[in-house]
Amino acid sequence: xxxxxxxxxxxxxxWEAWEALGARRMEYKELQESLPHRSCxxxxxxxxxxxxxxxxxSVCSVEALPKADKTKELEEALEFIGRMLHSDTELREMDRTxxxxxx
Numbered sequence: 001x002x003x004x005x006x007x008x009x010x011x012x013x014x015w016e017a018w019e020a021l022g023a024r025r026m027e028y029k030e031l032q033e034s035l036p037h038r039s040c041x042x043x044x045x046x047x048x049x050x051x052x053x054x055x056x057x058s059v060c061s062v063e064a065l066p067k068a069d070k071t072k073e074l075e076e077a078l079e080f081i082g083r084m085l086h087s088d089t090e091l092r093e094m095d096r097t098x099x100x101x102x103x
Contacts, residue, residue: 001062001065002055002062005055005056005059005060006055006056008059008060009053009055009056009059009060010050012059013050013053014050017048017050018048021046021048
């Protein structure tokens with residue numbers, strides 16, 4: 001969930017940077033058109049770099065996100081994610097113990 005918010009923030013920042021770059025490009029083009037023909041420089045390719053930033057949780061709070069409906073697929077996904085960080089020995093031990101009944 002937080003990674004999704006991070007990606008949304010990153011996309012928004014990239015879009016804002018791209019729009020700002022486009023505005024500068026248009027200003028440059030308009031300026032070149034106003035200059036005499038011989039003094040115009042040829043356009044060149046610009047490097048586009050996005051500086052990394054930390055996760056900005058204030059942009060989209062977790063409380064503002066809609067709650068997920070409990071479905072069979074969600075339960076399976078949560079169980080799978082919960083098992084990902086365990087070793088094989090721990091998983092075998094978990095499989096042997098009885099699971100609590102569903103709520």
